Amino acid sequence: MDADLDATDRKLLLLLQENARRSVATLGREVNLSRTAVQARLARLERDGVVAGYTAIIRAPPVHGVSALVSLRFGIRPCNLVLDRIRSWPEILDGYSTAGPIDAVLVVRVLSASALSSLTDRLSAVSGVEAVETTLIMDRFKDRLSGNRACDP
Incomplete structure (x- = not known):
């Protein structure tokens, strides 16, 4: 799909990523x-699925709790057979399918260490999950929007 994007499309996408408003x-x-040419390009980028939507990122006050990266290794393929089972879990903030010895990495947020333990137990019990490894997030040192240190996760 990137081959279909010219330099102007790529610049528009960068500008939208900086500020979609x-x-x-x-x-x-x-x-x-x-203005008309930009509207036509944006309509094409949306139609082609390059621009999937526009959203607001809310900087809410930090919520106390525990954030972690959870690495998963699956014993079955395709990976979506497992990912579809956990996709809607509210504790999972972000999820990434990966290449290499780990099949997926989740960014999770729970209220306590015991809730994290329960979550990893639930993940381990999902059919197709072979291994679960948890890494606690201690602090955020970069915020992708501002490039500055952000509040604790």
């Missing part, structure tokens, strides 16, 4: 296109 007119000025 920019007006179409502002985007047009930044990429030297008319």
Whole structure:
């Protein structure tokens, strides 16, 4: 799909990642296109699935609790057979399918260490999960939006 994107498309995508609330007119000025041309490009990028949606990222006050990375190794393929079973679990903030000895990495948030233990027990009991490894997140040292140190996870 990236081969279908020209330099202007890539610049528009970077601008949207920085701030998706920019007006179409502002985007047009930044990429030297008319408002109509930018609207057409955005419509194509949305239709082609390159832009999957627009969202607000809320910086809520830190919630006390425990954050962790949970690495999973599966004993079955395809991996989606397992991932579909856990996709909607509310403790899972983010999930990544990976290549290598680990099949997936989850970013989880729970209220306590005992809740984390319960979560890893539940994950271990899911059919197809062969191994679960947990790494506690101590602190966040970079926030992708600002590039600055953020509040604790």
